[in-house]
Amino acid sequence: MAANVFRFEESWNLPGACVDDVYDVLSRGELLPLWWQGVYLEAERLDGAGDPKVGDRIRAKARGFLPYRLRFILQAAELTPPRRIVVTTTGDFDGRWTATLSQKGDGTHVDLIWEVIVQRPILKLLSPLLRPAFAWNHRWTTPRGELGLRRYLAQRAV
Numbered sequence: 114m115a116a117n118v119f120r121f122e123e124s125w126n127l128p129g130a131c132v133d134d135v136y137d138v139l140s141r142g143e144l145l146p147l148w149w150q151g152v153y154l155e156a157e158r159l160d161g162a163g164d165p166k167v168g169d170r171i172r173a174k175a176r177g178f179l180p181y182r183l184r185f186i187l188q189a190a191e192l193t194p195p196r197r198i199v200v201t202t203t204g205d206f207d208g209r210w211t212a213t214l215s216q217k218g219d220g221t222h223v224d225l226i227w228e229v230i231v232q233r234p235i236l237k238l239l240s241p242l243l244r245p246a247f248a249w250n251h252r253w254t255t256p257r258g259e260l261g262l263r264r265y266l267a268q269r270a271v
Contacts, residue, residue: 117231117240121251125259128220130266135221136195138265139212142171142187148265149258152176159186167192177250181236205233227251 114120127135138144142165145153155174171187185204192198198212208229215222231237231247240247 115230115240116244117237119227119229119231119248119251121225121227121248121255123225123227123255125223125225125262126217126220127223127259127263127266128218129270130221130263132214132216132221133195134266134269135223135262136198136214138262138269139214139223140165140189140192140194140198142169142173142189142200144265145171145173145175148261149254150261152254152257154182156187165189165192175254178253179246179250183233202229205236206231 138148143156143158145156153173153175155172157172159170159172160168167189169189172184173187174182174184176182183205185202185206187200187202187210190199190201190209196214198210198214200210202208202210206229208227210228211226213224231240236243236247
């Protein structure tokens with residue numbers, strides 16, 4: 114695998130969350146800064162309003178722990194309510210994000226796969242040297258997303 118290619122697999126468990134509610138939040142990229150606070154800094158919907166549909170695009174800016182920001186476009190590639198969301202990305206990294214949702218007891222289980230190719234020139238150049246740091250940076254963001262989503266869903270339920 115090239116040094117600038119990454120694959121991350123994670124699972125989130127969201128106790129007390131209905132799979133329909135989780136799907137509704139995850140399928141709306143413009144909500145990312147509201148629940149994944151401190152990581153997603155901006156998310157601007159580029160295509161219309163209303164319910165998400167395949168082809169919709171979001172312009173996003175995000176950060177991790179390391180001192181750089183990433184800019185990219187998210188595009189809905191597959192939306193299968195309430196079970197599966199696939200999003201492609203282009204920009205500082207190209208990739209594919211897949212979320213598979215299932216009801217588990219009184220909550221929702223989400224399996225996530227992030228496949229990315231770093232394209233930003235300086236980060237791509239440094240990938241062979243900093244690959245472990247880039248992977249650690251991703252792992253720093255993930256628990257913040259799970260915790261933020263739990264909090265956001267709990268607030269919406271009130």
